[in-house]
Amino acid sequence: MGKEEILKKLAEATVLGDVEMAVSYAKRAIEAGIDAYEAIMNGCAEGMRIVSEKYEKGEMYVPEILCSAEAMYAAMEILRPYLKAESIGERKKIVLGVVRGDIHDIGKNLVKLMLEAAGFQVIDLGKDVPNEKFIEMAIKENADIVGLSALMTTSMVVMPEVIKEIKKRNPKIKTIVGGGPLSPELAKLYGADGYGKDASEAVKVAKSLVGG
Amino acid sequence: MIERMTSMERMIAVLTGQKPDRIPVNPFILGFAAKICEIPIGDLYANAKKSFRAQLLCAEMYGYDSTPMYAYASFGAWEFGGEIGFPYEPGQSAPYIIKHPVETPEDVDKLEVPDPKKAGSIPIAMELAKLCYENKMPVVFQVGEVLTTAANIAEPARLLSWMIRKPDVVHKLNKKVAEFFIEVAKYFTSTFGADKCMAFTGGPIESNKLISAKQFEKFVYPYMKQIHSKVLELGVNIILEHPCSDQNANLPYYVKLREELNWKGKYVWAFGPETPLEKQIECFGKYDVIMGNVDPPSFQFKSFEEVLLLCKDNIERGIKNPSGYILGVGCELPPLSPPINVYALIKAAREYGSFK
Numbered sequence: 001m002g003k004e005e006i007l008k009k010l011a012e013a014t015v016l017g018d019v020e021m022a023v024s025y026a027k028r029a030i031e032a033g034i035d036a037y038e039a040i041m042n043g044c045a046e047g048m049r050i051v052s053e054k055y056e057k058g059e060m061y062v063p064e065i066l067c068s069a070e071a072m073y074a075a076m077e078i079l080r081p082y083l084k085a086e087s088i089g090e091r092k093k094i095v096l097g098v099v100r101g102d103i104h105d106i107g108k109n110l111v112k113l114m115l116e117a118a119g120f121q122v123i124d125l126g127k128d129v130p131n132e133k134f135i136e137m138a139i140k141e142n143a144d145i146v147g148l149s150a151l152m153t154t155s156m157v158v159m160p161e162v163i164k165e166i167k168k169r170n171p172k173i174k175t176i177v178g179g180g181p182l183s184p185e186l187a188k189l190y191g192a193d194g195y196g197k198d199a200s201e202a203v204k205v206a207k208s209l210v211g212g
Numbered sequence: 213m214i215e216r217m218t219s220m221e222r223m224i225a226v227l228t229g230q231k232p233d234r235i236p237v238n239p240f241i242l243g244f245a246a247k248i249c250e251i252p253i254g255d256l257y258a259n260a261k262k263s264f265r266a267q268l269l270c271a272e273m274y275g276y277d278s279t280p281m282y283a284y285a286s287f288g289a290w291e292f293g294g295e296i297g298f299p300y301e302p303g304q305s306a307p308y309i310i311k312h313p314v315e316t317p318e319d320v321d322k323l324e325v326p327d328p329k330k331a332g333s334i335p336i337a338m339e340l341a342k343l344c345y346e347n348k349m350p351v352v353f354q355v356g357e358v359l360t361t362a363a364n365i366a367e368p369a370r371l372l373s374w375m376i377r378k379p380d381v382v383h384k385l386n387k388k389v390a391e392f393f394i395e396v397a398k399y400f401t402s403t404f405g406a407d408k409c410m411a412f413t414g415g416p417i418e419s420n421k422l423i424s425a426k427q428f429e430k431f432v433y434p435y436m437k438q439i440h441s442k443v444l445e446l447g448v449n450i451i452l453e454h455p456c457s458d459q460n461a462n463l464p465y466y467v468k469l470r471e472e473l474n475w476k477g478k479y480v481w482a483f484g485p486e487t488p489l490e491k492q493i494e495c496f497g498k499y500d501v502i503m504g505n506v507d508p509p510s511f512q513f514k515s516f517e518e519v520l521l522l523c524k525d526n527i528e529r530g531i532k533n534p535s536g537y538i539l540g541v542g543c544e545l546p547p548l549s550p551p552i553n554v555y556a557l558i559k560a561a562r563e564y565g566s567f568k
């Protein structure tokens with residue numbers, strides 16, 4: 001089986017949420033001498049890109065996506081030990097979480113998934129995250145980006161404070177926001193560097209801000 | 213306009229197919245009432261007396277027509293043995309789950325259907341219900357939705373992936389949840405009499421942002437039908453159903469439910485803003501009441517004039533429902549809304565929704 005076909009099957013296994021198939025093609029990729037980074041990007045991540053497209057079109061729903069995630073992580077576990085040092089070194093770091101008072105974390109988890117598929121290192125702070133925690137972790141981890149998620153108009157109002165404080169401590173850290181009630185206009189008003197309406201946009205925005 | 217009816221008379225008029233003096237208003241106010249009365253939102257969910265008082269005073273002050281009730285979206289986790297937190301910290305606006313009682317399929321096997329008299333928040337709901345009863349108001353109790361409750365018990369992402377990986381486990385859990393809600397219904401109706409009660413149900417996990425219509429059919433519909441049949445059989449005549457968020461793809465199943473129940477009882481449909489009123493009238497207009505669905509975030513962010521226009525538009529479209537219409541908001545009114553914007557609901561009902 002050729003390289004192109006193995007990568008295609010890896011993507012397909014991800015879309016289908018087939019863990020066994022994903023593991024088996026990840027192993028084949030290694031056996032065939034395919035670069036692990038390429039297998040992740042053009043296999044797993046490509047699969048997740050298709051998944052997120054299908055979700056937007058209403059062809060896949062969250063239960064299916066969660067199975068795709070399982071398949072992707074299973075394949076990545078096989079591939080990761082084979083990653084070359086230079087591709088690991090380049091990984092950009094994102095601190096991600098749902099703001100204080102808000103426990104809606106399904107969307108944030110999909111964003112995390114897509115960012116990881118795209119090669120970012122995600123430090124997941126979970127949900128109902130106090131402002132101070134975002135700030136502390138952003139500095140401590142020397143993050144490239146901080147991603148804030150909010151699903152409620154009542155909870156999103158803390159975003160400007162968090163963003164302002166992070167910028168004060170380290171102006172180099174970029175901030176992105178997302179979640180139902182946000183918009184590009186609000187993101188700007190809140191002082192964020194980027195906004196993403198869904199998980200694939202989150203990846204695009206993150207890449208455009210820090211490369212990677 | 214001069215109001216010729218009390219709130220109670222107005223609601224009863226709509227529910228019995230008569231013309232009220234003006235359309236009633238039920239703004240789905242919970243946390244906002246706490247804000248208005250300057251008590252922590254936590255008290256609205258943790259303290260029945262304070263909750264009743266705040267909800268009542270807020271309704272009186274504005275002149276809207278709904279009466280106090282007890283319900284929250286994270287329901288189920290505490291009742292089945294987990295742990296929740298009440299929203300006492302700044303930024304928090306509703307109860308949140310600290311520990312889910314189910315983590316593994318084995319936990320589902322071991323899970324016992326709790327005694328409603330002691331389970332989680334039910335004693336608080338019961339205390340609030342007694343205050344309603346003593347004050348000659350309807351008693352409202354919560355009976356769903358099943359999948360949202362199951363998700364609160366087992367953690368949403370885990371439950372959603374089990375729907376594909378371990379569908380039997382989900383059915384097993386749903387069965388226990390349905391059994392519990394039926395016990396809750398028996399508890400409230402036997403305490404107050406079914407004619408004094410109204411059932412409330414609804415949930416966000418059923419939304420088509422998360423699951424497909426096919427998944428709704430498989431994992432929600434049978435249990436929903438079981439619970440609703442039982443509630444009606446117990447003699448409860450009014451069911452307030454809130455399909456939260458975008459449930460347009462599930463609409464055919466709600467219609468099917470009503471058909472299969474022979475349109476028994478009176479339903480009040482409280483869909484999210486994503487479902488146009490015209491569509492709702494087409495589906496339920498012959499028999500059921502429709503509650504308006506003004507966009508919730510607009511109350512927090514738009515000007516009074518803009519909100520008033522949104523309410524007017526909702527009234528003009530909803531009033532066409534042959535079986536009655538109540539002006540309402542598409543989900544909980546955001547607690548941080550400027551107080552004047554809530555007045556827009558009442559003003560609109562008086563100016564654009566009065567009957568001669």
Ligand code: B12
Nearest residue numbers: 103104105106107149152153178179196198199285416543
């Ligand atoms: C599921 C749900 C719940 C579940 C959440 C389970 C969980 N663990 O997540 C439960 C039952 C717990 C719940 C509870 C409540 N809910 Co709720 N819930 C929803 C619902 C229906 C779907 C949210 C969802 O998961 N969507 C699917 C995911 C995939 O989409 P998403 O979250 O939008 O995420 C995508 C994008 O936004 C973006 N994104 C998200 N985050 C980020 C971050 C970054 C950095 C970027 C770039 C992008 C990005 O990418 C994601 C993937 O594509 C929404 C309705 C809605 N319109 O969103 C209401 C909703 C959010 N809930 C609402 C309410 C009112 C509540 C409660 C307050 C009700 C109550 N009184 O009890 C409680 C609050 C609990 C709390 N303390 O937080 C309201 C909020 C209204 C407001 N004021 O703004 C909504 C909008 C419903 C409505 N129509 O009014 N809810």
